[in-house]
Amino acid sequence: MQALFDKWIGERTPVFLGTNHRSQDLPFSSWYRFKEAFSPEIVKHAIVDHPTKVKACIDPFSGSGTTALTAQFLGVPSTSYEVNPFLADLGRAKTEYYDIKELRSSFHSVVQSAQTHESTFDHNNEANLPETFVEPGKNGKWLFNADVAHQVFRLRDAISCLNDPTLRRLFEVILGSSLIENSNVVINGKGRRYRKSWQQRPKTKFDLLDTFQTRAERCFVDIESFNSKSAVPARIELQDVRDEDLCFPEFDVSVFSPPYPNSFDYTDVYNVELWMLGYLKNRIQNVELRRQTLTSHVQISKAFARLVDQPALLTETVEKLQIQQDRLWDKRIPRMIETYFLEMSNLLENLAKSKKPKGRVWIVVGNSQYAGVEIETGRILAEIAKGLGYNVVKNDISRKLRTSPQQGGSPRLGEAILVLA
Ligand SMILES: C[S@@+](CC[C@H](N)C(=O)[O-])C[C@H]1O[C@@H](n2cnc3c(N)ncnc32)[C@H](O)[C@@H]1O
Known part of the structure; x- marks a missing residue:
């Protein structure tokens, strides 16, 4: 071993x-x-x-x-x-066994569906997100541009339609790990701070989809190389x-x-994933x-x-x-x-x-x-x-x-x- x-x-x-x-x-x-x-x-x-x-x-x-x-x-x-x-699911996703063929075809269907369907999700009413999370935010600042946030919810909708709970968990984890990179903040030291010139170089839904797909590919290669460990x-x-x-x-x-x-x-530093993925539903x-x-x-x-x-x-x-x-x-x-x-x-x-x-x-x-x-x-x-x-x-x-x-x-x-x- x-x-x-x-x-x-x-x-x-x-x-x-x-x-x-x-x-x-x-x-x-x-x-x-x-x-x-x-x-x-x-x-x-x-x-x-x-x-x-x-x-x-x-x-x-x-x-x-x-x-x-x-x-x-x-x-x-x-x-x-x-x-x-979210962290519990991260650990589970890393140690789970996956059917590789099923994994790839389900991922393909998630990406297709997110590209073709509008999300029915209304983040203001249903996600109860803190005010600072989605554009127009609070005091002229927000973590996610509206375009990016809608892409997150489209992907979440698509993932929730999968039957296999282990795949749902894995794809949510990949989505969670794609969030900060496509937000307007970076995590450093003891908390979050806004990226320099975040307004001049706005993140878009295409950036998020790109990160999601790139990260997924990296995860799939890891899983394919070491699936037997599970x-x-x-x-x-x-x-x-x-x-x-x-x-x-x-x-x-x-x-x-x-x-x-x-x-x-x-809980404070790692709460972006908790809110955006729906682990937290209220204050x-x-x-x-x-x-x-x-x-x-x-x-x-x-x-x-x-x-x-x-x-x-x-x-x-x-x-x-x-x-x-x-x-x-x-x-x-x-x-x-x-x-x-x-x-x-x-x-x-x-x-x-x-x-x-x-x-x-x-x-x-x-x-x-x-x-x-x-x-x-x-x-x-x-x-x-x-x-x-x-x-x-x-x-x-x-x-x-x-x-x-x-x-x-x-x-x-x-x-x-x-x-x-
Ligand atoms: C220093 S980190 C552990 C890092 C871990 N060794 C690794 O390599 O990723 C401490 C973890 O303890 C968790 N934690 C804090 N209070 C806890 C509690 N009461 N019960 C279980 N986990 C808790 C935190 O959420 C955090 O993920």
């Missing part, structure tokens, strides 16, 4: 295991640009270097599906969890992993990268999804809580933050940090119940910084894990992250690879 993995990855040595640096052009990884992904090699290490044969692998924070995909390439059945429905099961559940009733399946290896406590709001659903994500930001009000017995390093860190209260850009930051570690502690406790005796948990997580106070996420998690009965096999600082401008720009922050047994 390792041969299939080598065929996928080719000859390369990643600079940092914890980032997807240079992974974005790999087959499947290139389907959708997800900056926060980690490298397939970290999953490979977790599986191949494991002291016993790995029969089951889990990832509670699937994101773009790197764990599910890599485990599949290595012949290991996996279960992953993801709270963002005999290995890779389940991706749409699920908030903080759910107390969640019972993980028994596993040898769990490898994951949770959101870092750095105020990056995934209440949007708020609900943001509430379901791990507490790693303060952009939404929610109840905060803390661990009863928190490690000394966490208490010290929170005290330092409180001393700097006046310099914090939001006074809720200390409570958010405490809540983050409470939720991570609960997750580690829940994972411990399903970990086989020789099982291991691999975590990639970054430090963050507020008002000059560094949150040493890896070290704090290691302390919490020890308190829960885990052995810390490894706690390596793998690279230095640049802090966001909001956090002062420099110095650079560490990222840890934590291995627990």
